[in-house]
Amino acid sequence: MADVTTRINPLFLRDEELRQGIEFLYFAYREFTKEPDTILFEQGLGRAHHRVIYFVGRQPGISVSDLLSTLRITKQSLSRVLSQLLKEEFVHQRPGLRDRRQRLLELTPKGVELERKLTENQRKLLARAYREAGAEAVEGFRKVMMNIMNEDDRTRFPTNTTPPLAGWRGSGTGAQ
């Protein structure tokens, strides 16, 4: 009996630990979107515009359908924000070369400027968090986040079975 009550109860710890994890996601995400939301509001834009600007900036020349499957929203939802971004010249579109049905998207200079402003904010927040947590913690953060993610989304990131830094610190034969 003393085993369970006076020593720390592993089941209780587990529940508490997991609940804290749930709250981490909620509170961190809220903080993460706070400042960008303010900047966007000043421009008459919303969080949905941010996502489009972010992923177009991340992958210039992305097609509408690729953007749709990245965002996992309907084309009608995208249309609303995208047409505003086109009209206000944050984003520019050009027909695809091989497939002229496609509309390939890229940021205009104005769009690049806004993207930089928005993302810089989140980069700074993350950079500070990474710095204060330390390199080892960041590696752990990566691992956990990758595992929370959907498998499909996970493939967006370089597989770490062969880390990009392989060889830097003489990591063996490089097999696999």
Next chain:
Amino acid sequence: MADVTTRINPLFLRDEELRQGIEFLYFAYREFTKEPDTILFEQGLGRAHHRVIYFVGRQPGISVSDLLSTLRITKQSLSRVLSQLLKEEFVHQRPGLRDRRQRLLELTPKGVELERKLTENQRKLLARAYREAGAEAVEGFRKVMMNIMNEDDRTRFPTNTTPPLAGWRGSGTGAQ
């Protein structure tokens, strides 16, 4: 020249690393809310109801104003979801003992049941992610998430200045 191009450019790495972090937050949060949203939809409820149910379950007897400052939404927004939860008997309220203006909130059995169902899902997802990432990674995840969070929100969690695992791996003199 070769210094910058043939070796890996640390500035590029940094930007890429931070952008990946941004995407981790986005994709992980999306996955995290996916299943609960489905369950809620079947009940005619939404994500906002989940938050209320979660925090009332987490802190039974919480007052409306405490709930408001946890959620950081307006009382009008809360009112809409809370009154539905009261009407449909997921949540019960009773006047405060010391201050009879207060309405203290707690889950009904029906509410407990739904909370369990919703949270169990997220707990399982997190538990799997934690397990696959390993204990050390989880500690890193904690550290990074705590640092991303707002300072006010951070105080909701037990201060880790004296970590529960200190001494386990002979972590030095314990200075700082």
Next chain:
DNA sequence: TCGTTACGTCAGCCATGTTGACATATTCCG
């Protein structure tokens, strides 16, 4: 030529956030 694909658009609905104004009950303070 004809079916499929990529993209766009109109219309309407729903959830959830916001502001502003106002009401009621209770508490606290001078």
Next chain:
DNA sequence: CGGAATATGTCAACATGGCTGACGTAACGA
């Protein structure tokens, strides 16, 4: 005691950003 402050609730209106359904056009490809 009486009035200010506090805790809570409610009505109304608006914005954002999801959704479904329906329909149209241009280009590709067998």
